[in-house]
Amino acid sequence: MPSPLHSLKVLDFSTLLPGPYATLLLADLGAEVLRIEAPDRVDLTKVMPPFDGAHSTAFSYLTRGKRTLTLNLKTPEAVAEVKALVRDYDIVVEQFRPGVMDRLGIGYKTLRQINPRLIYCAITGYGQTGPYRLRAGHDINYLALSGVASHCGRADSGPPPLGIQVADVAGGSHHAVMGILAAVIRRQQTGEGAFVDISMTDAAFALNAMAGAAALAGGVEPVPEGGLLNGGSFYDYYQTRDGRWLSVGSLEPQFSARLCEVLGLSDHKPLALNQDPAAQRRLKAAIAERVATQTLDEWRAVFADVDACVEPVLTVSEAAEHPQLKARGMVIEVDRGDGTRQRQIGVPIRFA
CATH class of the missing domain: 3.40.50.10540 (Crotonobetainyl-coa:carnitine coa-transferase; domain 1)
Structure with a gap:
């Protein structure tokens, strides 16, 4: 074709x-x-x-x-x-x-x-x-x-x-x-x-999209760590024991419930649905304290089969080796014209 x-x-x-x-x-x-x-x-x-x-x-x-x-x-x-x-x-x-x-x-x-x-x-x-x-x-x-x-x-x-x-x-x-x-x-x-x-x-x-809509039509000026998606909630990055980072995007109730259960924070589940900034700060502190107790690889193993919108922060080289990106063919080899080949980012658009 x-x-x-x-x-x-x-x-x-x-x-x-x-x-x-x-x-x-x-x-x-x-x-x-x-x-x-x-x-x-x-x-x-x-x-x-x-x-x-x-x-x-x-x-x-x-x-x-x-x-x-x-x-x-x-x-x-x-x-x-x-x-x-x-x-x-x-x-x-x-x-x-x-x-x-x-x-x-x-x-x-x-x-x-x-x-x-x-x-x-x-x-x-x-x-x-x-x-x-x-x-x-x-x-x-x-x-x-x-x-x-x-x-x-x-x-x-x-x-x-x-x-x-x-x-x-x-x-x-x-x-x-x-x-x-x-x-x-x-x-x-x-x-x-x-x-x-x-x-x-x-x-x-x-690209401001939702934040722009809030400012222009809602009169709510977005500020750093002031919203649901920019650090104002538990939707954030958390440092692991070995200095790496874990992304937590468990916004929906079913995902936040699984997150709290896996982390041993079941008592904090109600805070995930509470939009009060103080409640969010308490939940973030609890998650941060728990995540800091294990390495990134240990958390990857814990969340490998848990559908909770929790993923490791990978380097570009690590991302290139991730089984999902490899299955999608997102790393290709290109002929440079001199008999050698170079690895490059592939094409992100697929046609059936």
Whole structure:
């Protein structure tokens, strides 16, 4: 069966993470992706350690399944080459600040005259409009301005610098792919292309979801450790005797009852259903004291056959070896083109 997006061709002008991750998803689903690489502007992911041999691990992963063409977009010859290519391509993805592609002579208004069916996706920190449209930023800034960081972390230490790029990936990349594919469906109906404007700050703001609904419609401003899901209840992480961590998400009554029974805290079961902050603090303290008496491996054995929403906090390498992720094929081996293979994160979308 052909890959779902096998008929789509993508010109990718992006660097770093958001755009390349978006086009990686498209490539993994079968799209033909051609990266346009500048000869004099190094993509930082290409030189970012760690390396696997001569290859940056990040760059090898983000360029999987793509071809590369080196063009100096400041030259008339390169501009002419792009204009020729775009006649045969469905999608353009770029990540420059607003106006850069126009100044190069290959912005949306120019390219749509060549190919009216073109879907052009611009991924930026703040979008194509608004007072911040030309401002520089990174993931941590988008999470700060969108309100996401304000209710993450601990009350006494503030928001943490996260280990993953939430605004870049969950915001920019995923919303870009959704916007592109929505435009593809509309093009099938109308024959017209589209300009897709993705702001990573907009997308991060949308990720507030339930906390955002509470603030905007309910007048309840979320704060760290102030809600059911951000540390304000027993739904939390607990340190084990060996310094590892156990996640406890036993919110529903049947799960919290099993949790308390397994931990020997049956007298505390009523506290799990009590939303009073003081009751939650007492329950958290009891769970923390109990969890600290055994190692992570010991707790894994205890909860192995208990359906209570309790799981170990694994490292990335440990997660790769977990039987669930292995059964799902989430670690693959990719041919690097030099006779060697590299382990990478697999494709998280399955089709029956």
